[in-house]
Amino acid sequence: MIRSIILTSSCFAACVQLVFANRGLFLEQIDNTTWTFGNDLWNVTQEAVYASKLYFRGSELVGSATGHYMGYDGENNLVWTSAAITSRGEDYIDVGFSCEEGELHWVIFDCMSGAYQYFANRALPDLSILRTLWRLDPKLFLRGRTYQRDEPLPDFALYQNATKVQDETWQLANGSFITKYDFSDYVRERDFYGIYGPRFGSWYIHPGTDYYNSDHLSQTLTCATQRSPGHLPFPRGEKVAQLAGKVWGPWLWLLNDGTVEDASRQASEELAKWPYPWLKDPAYQSRGGVTGNLRLSDGRPASGAAVFMGDIDTTRRPSVQGKRYYYTTHAGHDGRFSLEHVRSGTYGLYAWSDGDTLGDVYTNFSKSGIDIAAGTITELCDLTWTVPDKVKRLFTIGDFDKKAIGFRNGGSPYQHGISNQSPANLKFTVGKSTTSEWHYAQALVGTWAIEFDLGQQTLMLGGDGDDSATLSLSFAGYSQSTAMNVTINDQLLGDPSLYRSGKTSGEWRFVQYSIPRAALKEGLNTLGFTVTRYTQWRGFMWDSIILEWT
Numbered sequence: 001m002i003r004s005i006i007l008t009s010s011c012f013a014a015c016v017q018l019v020f021a022n023r024g025l026f027l028e029q030i031d032n033t034t035w036t037f038g039n040d041l042w043n044v045t046q047e048a049v050y051a052s053k054l055y056f057r058g059s060e061l062v063g064s065a066t067g068h069y070m071g072y073d074g075e076n077n078l079v080w081t082s083a084a085i086t087s088r089g090e091d092y093i094d095v096g097f098s099c100e101e102g103e104l105h106w107v108i109f110d111c112m113s114g115a116y117q118y119f120a121n122r123a124l125p126d127l128s129i130l131r132t133l134w135r136l137d138p139k140l141f142l143r144g145r146t147y148q149r150d151e152p153l154p155d156f157a158l159y160q161n162a163t164k165v166q167d168e169t170w171q172l173a174n175g176s177f178i179t180k181y182d183f184s185d186y187v188r189e190r191d192f193y194g195i196y197g198p199r200f201g202s203w204y205i206h207p208g209t210d211y212y213n214s215d216h217l218s219q220t221l222t223c224a225t226q227r228s229p230g231h232l233p234f235p236r237g238e239k240v241a242q243l244a245g246k247v248w249g250p251w252l253w254l255l256n257d258g259t260v261e262d263a264s265r266q267a268s269e270e271l272a273k274w275p276y277p278w279l280k281d282p283a284y285q286s287r288g289g290v291t292g293n294l295r296l297s298d299g300r301p302a303s304g305a306a307v308f309m310g311d312i313d314t315t316r317r318p319s320v321q322g323k324r325y326y327y328t329t330h331a332g333h334d335g336r337f338s339l340e341h342v343r344s345g346t347y348g349l350y351a352w353s354d355g356d357t358l359g360d361v362y363t364n365f366s367k368s369g370i371d372i373a374a375g376t377i378t379e380l381c382d383l384t385w386t387v388p389d390k391v392k393r394l395f396t397i398g399d400f401d402k403k404a405i406g407f408r409n410g411g412s413p414y415q416h417g418i419s420n421q422s423p424a425n426l427k428f429t430v431g432k433s434t435t436s437e438w439h440y441a442q443a444l445v446g447t448w449a450i451e452f453d454l455g456q457q458t459l460m461l462g463g464d465g466d467d468s469a470t471l472s473l474s475f476a477g478y479s480q481s482t483a484m485n486v487t488i489n490d491q492l493l494g495d496p497s498l499y500r501s502g503k504t505s506g507e508w509r510f511v512q513y514s515i516p517r518a519a520l521k522e523g524l525n526t527l528g529f530t531v532t533r534y535t536q537w538r539g540f541m542w543d544s545i546i547l548e549w550t
């Protein structure tokens, strides 16, 4: 009666305890919009939209919260109309819930608390966010854990008297802020995340990330106000069409006794199992790899470069790609990189600086038409990345890496309102000031000035009078409600010659201005960045400032 042969040590106690139910893996239809499913350790009651009950170790874990749902673009809009066991193995069943837009699967193993989940697209509209999440009992789940934070979730009662100051952000009577975005993190750097209390934990573990859109910098929310371990695989500012048949997942939703160490151990185990052999989808199983060797045209290896493989069309920037599958890594010190478990198909390859020894490089590398075949490693030898001649560089402030790291308060943990610590006016002297004297965010009305000494360079270089300098400004983020005037020696610079924009804040921007030689003088020159319009907490997040002769 005790099926101890299949028990693993971690769930042994629980299995023995509940073995008298001995029902095994099940899916049962209660009425036309209610089902229950689970195993001997846990079970879920699913209704048309919400999974409203979750039983585990004799307790019900949804409580006063709303339970589990899935939806796109911020809504709980997937409505389940039928359920079936779509496949089974010796020790698992795959339960598929069908809606108009696709199918959400819960893959339930005999002796596992929790389930693997994946969603297969049938007819999703163009979308910007797809998510599933559990909203669980706030009395049982008290803390949130991401790879960057492990701390109590703000008490829900706190929100009730607080003033909502912007999207999902509240100010308390004592002036401090609470925001669910404090629990955001970089999706491709996650190990596992979840919410937990002294008795129970609910976790998400994503050993594979190829179904996430966008590049290394993609960030989303994990644990939110109503104690929900959110799962948001597809965030962006723009709506994008989705590949029919695209599969998000599988990831593991794990239930345990609230120990972080157990979730951590399980996360390493899942990593070793990816891609999961039990998913009988030929396209999912068909994978190969790629290796390459990338050098800059000035001879340097592309040390530490961010490497991205995605859409064949490399004119669409990685941050807004999202129709298919995406792979990210970093090159080693020698410029070599490799990616494994890549779905077979044709891709475009991208590389850009992630700071450090490439901190001065603002151009990128791209190559289209990279074929990946199942079971083989595609080798890309001697790739060359064209970079401008470094001799012409006048100065660089901050590493070019699309992040605000290096500047004052840059790279600090997510915390709302910290941009208030930046001054309205600032003076930076090239050669004297240090990078950390420049603040990461400029938001208040005022001028930040950079003084640099050209000495006699304007006389020495060129001589035909046509020379100009190029000012390259890279912003780790920007919000449209703030405006900035850029000046050289108090003369307003015209429209930027290059401008990459995105609709949302937090997205990288790059602009270049041409500075005519006549605007520069021997000796001291001053670049000015004047914020002329201001909205609270909105502004420019600096990444890098580069001035060079053209």
Ligand SMILES: *[C@@H]1O[C@H](CO)[C@@H](O)[C@H](O)[C@H]1NC(C)=O
Pocket: 032, 033
């Ligand atoms: C479900 O059953 C109810 C009655 O029990 C009926 O009114 C309703 O139309 C049914 N819905 C579907 C989708 O079959």
Ligand SMILES: *[C@@H]1O[C@H](CO)[C@@H](O)[C@H](O)[C@H]1NC(C)=O
Pocket: 023, 036, 041, 042, 043, 055, 056, 057, 058, 059
């Ligand atoms: C679900 O689990 C609870 C105990 O955790 C049990 O009482 C209940 O019978 C189970 N439901 C089903 C449908 O098996």
Ligand SMILES: *[C@@H]1O[C@H](CO)[C@@H](O)[C@H](O)[C@H]1NC(C)=O
Pocket: 157, 158, 160, 161
């Ligand atoms: C909210 O305000 C009400 C009435 O002013 C008060 O009774 C309650 O204690 C406050 N709650 C919190 C969490 O401060």
Ligand SMILES: *[C@@H]1O[C@H](CO)[C@@H](O)[C@H](O)[C@H]1NC(C)=O
Pocket: 158, 172, 174, 175, 176
């Ligand atoms: C403000 O109140 C919150 C909630 O009581 C508390 O956690 C926080 O530490 C307080 N902050 C300050 C600056 O007093």
Ligand SMILES: *[C@@H]1O[C@H](CO)[C@@H](O)[C@H](O)[C@H]1NC(C)=O
Pocket: 317, 318, 352, 363, 364, 365, 500
């Ligand atoms: C890469 O560089 C090209 C040429 O400057 C530019 O058009 C493109 O937008 C850049 N893309 C990214 C993602 O940096």
Ligand SMILES: *[C@@H]1O[C@H](CO)[C@@H](O)[C@H](O)[C@H]1NC(C)=O
Pocket: 485, 492, 530, 532
């Ligand atoms: C900013 O530039 C605009 C012209 O584009 C000008 O009208 C305005 O006066 C400038 N503001 C400041 C504060 O320099």
